[in-house]
Amino acid sequence: MSSMKDVAQLAHVSPATVSRVLSGHPSVKPETRKKVLQCIQKLNYQPNAAARNLAGGRTNLIGIILPEISNPFYSEILHSIEEYADFEGYNIVVCCSRRSQAKEKNILSSLKARKVDGIITVPVSSENSRSIYKKLEIPVISITKKLDGFSSVSVSHYNAGKRIARYLIDLGYEQIGYVGSASPESMSAIKFNGFMDYLTGAGLEPADVITSHTTANINTNSIQKLIRRYIQKNGFHSDALFACDDVTACETIHALISCGYKIPDDVAVVGFDNSLLARKMNPSISSLAQPLGEIGKRAVELLIQRINKETEEIEELELRTRIITRESSSAFIKTDTL
Amino acid sequence: MSSMKDVAQLAHVSPATVSRVLSGHPSVKPETRKKVLQCIQKLNYQPNAAARNLAGGRTNLIGIILPEISNPFYSEILHSIEEYADFEGYNIVVCCSRRSQAKEKNILSSLKARKVDGIITVPVSSENSRSIYKKLEIPVISITKKLDGFSSVSVSHYNAGKRIARYLIDLGYEQIGYVGSASPESMSAIKFNGFMDYLTGAGLEPADVITSHTTANINTNSIQKLIRRYIQKNGFHSDALFACDDVTACETIHALISCGYKIPDDVAVVGFDNSLLARKMNPSISSLAQPLGEIGKRAVELLIQRINKETEEIEELELRTRIITRESSSAFIKTDTL
DNA sequence: CCATGTAATGAACGCGCTTTCATGTATTTC
C-alpha cells in the first residue's frame, strides 16, 4: 500500500502539498495539483483512514444502534440510513443493543473509542439512556423515539392512534376494538392512548380491548392464543379492530378466521407499520405506514448538520404517517391491488 | 478524553508500561499492573482505536457487503454476523452493493482505506468480482455464493432444488410444476436445474414451468399477473408447485386462489427461504429453510481464523437445508402450528 | 566477588497524516 510520501516523491513535492491537494486547499498551483493527482492515480493511492483521523480529522464513520436488526421495520430504516450516509461519504458501523441497557453502554464506549463522528440510535430507554448519551460528547440523533436533550426523528404514535380511530369511525364502524401490547415501555401504549382518546371524544366505548404485556414475538403464536382465549371467555363484540402492529394484525386475522369470522365482512382489521406482511398477507392488511425511508434520511441529514456544526439547536422532527387501505378493511379492494 | 500518557502519569509509570498492561504482556509486575488498571478505571480511559491501528495493530473492524439490506433474508444473516462479531470483539461496517459492480468496487476501496481486518461479502458476480477481491490482500469470506479462490459459506441450491422435487414426489404428487425466475445470474436457475434433474430422474415431466427473467420484486404484483396470464393461455396442469422463493410462493398462492384453486387441496405450493412471510401467510407456506443464523456465524468464524492466520486453506462450507412443512403442502397442518 | 542471566521498566522511534510556521519567490505599491 503506497503512502503519501510515495506520492510526494513521485510528484517531486512535499507530503504537505499532497495533503493540500487532497483536502482541496486553495493555495496550490493548478499545475502542481494536476501533477499530484496524476501520481495519486498512478500509484492507486488511498489515504489511510486511521492516520487521517489520528491527525485530527474526521473518521467519516457514524455509529448506528438498533434494538434488533432482522426486524423488517428496523432493517428498512437501516437501509435508508446506509444509502444516504454512503451518499454523503460516510460509512456506518452497525450495532445491536438487544434492548439491553448494559449492551447499549458497551456499544457507546466502543463507538467512542472508534471516534465515530456521530451516532444515530434507537435508545433502549427514553429516560435511563439519556445520561450516558449526554456525557458522550458526540453528536447523537435519536430515531423512532424522542430522547430528551437530543434531536430526534420519529412519528407521533399518539396521533397515529387517533388517526386509526378516526379512520375506522369514518368508515362507518361503531364497535371498535383494540388488540396488542399495553406495556408502558412500548410505543403501543401511546398508540392506544391516542386511539382511546379519539374514540371517547367521538362518544364511543371500545368494543373489545385485548391486551398482553409482552410485545408480539415474531416466532410464536401467543397472540392467536390470547385472542381465542379472550373470545371464549368474553365473547366478541367488535366489527373493527386496531392491531398495534402488523405481526399482531396478522395473528389476529388468523385467529379470527379460525373462529369463523370473515375479514373484512364480519370484522375489519387495521395494522401498524405497513410491513411486507401487511402487503402480502391473505387477506392483505390495511396498515398505518411510517415513512421509514424518510426517517433514515432525515436522521442522517440532521446528524451531518450537527457534525458540521451548522446548528446547535435541538430539533424534534415528527414525520407524517398515512394509512394504507387494503383488503382487511375494505370489501372492495381486491387481492391484486397493492 | 484522556490518553495513555495521562494514565501513565497518574500511575507514575511510563506509557510503555500502560501499553503492556493493556496488551497483557507477561513481564509486568502484578502490583504495577494493578495500579495501572486502577488509574485506567479512574480516568475512564479508552485506547484510541485510530492510534492503535496506526501503530500497527488490528482495527477489530470487519466489512460486510450485502446486495440489499432490507431484504429479510440478508438482514437475518446480518443479524447473526453482528451477534457473533460482537462476541468476538469486532465491530462491523455495513455496506450495500445494490448488485452493482461499480458500487462494489468503491466499497472495497473504502474498506481497504479503513484497514478493516477482513470482509464478509455476497459478491455481485461470481466471475467478475473475483479479480477485484483478489488484489485486495485482505481476508475475504464469500457467503451465499461461492467465489473462486476464497472460502465461502453457502448452501447447495442445486441440491435444494432436488430436495424439493423429492419432497413433492414423496408426498405423492405427480403433476409438479415450477414458478419463478430463470435468469442465469440468479441462484434460482440453479435451484431449477436441481429440481428438473430430480424430476426427470424420477421419470417425470414438469407439469407447468412458469418463468420470468426478472427477480420477484417485493413491491409489485408482477408474479401474480404472470401466473394469471400463463393460466389463461396454457391452462394449468399441476397439483404441486415449487416457487423459487417465498415472495414468489406468496404471490403464486394469491393468484391461484383468485383463479379459484384451493391450497393445498387443489394445488400444493412449496417456497424457498422460510422467511417471515412463509410462516405468517394464510395459508402458511411450506418452505425450504437455509440456516441463515449459521451462515453468519460460520462466516465470522472462518474469517477470524484467517485474520489470525490460523489457516491458509480455502474452505467451501456447504450447510444443510431443511424443508419446513406448513399448510400449503399439507391439508393436515392447521393454522396455529408454526 | 565477578560474570552472566533474568525480570521490570523507560526512552525513543515510527505508523501516515494534518497543520502551523517559516521560507522563498513573484507581484504590487508609493
Added chain:
DNA sequence: GAAATACATGAAAGCGCGTTCATTACATGG
C-alpha cells in the same frame, strides 16, 4: 527601486499508540 504584500511550498511538530532497544536492579552460578 525599495518596501510591503500575496502566493506557493517545504520543514517539522504532533495525533496516541505499539514496539524495539537500552537500562537498571536483582538473583544465580562458579
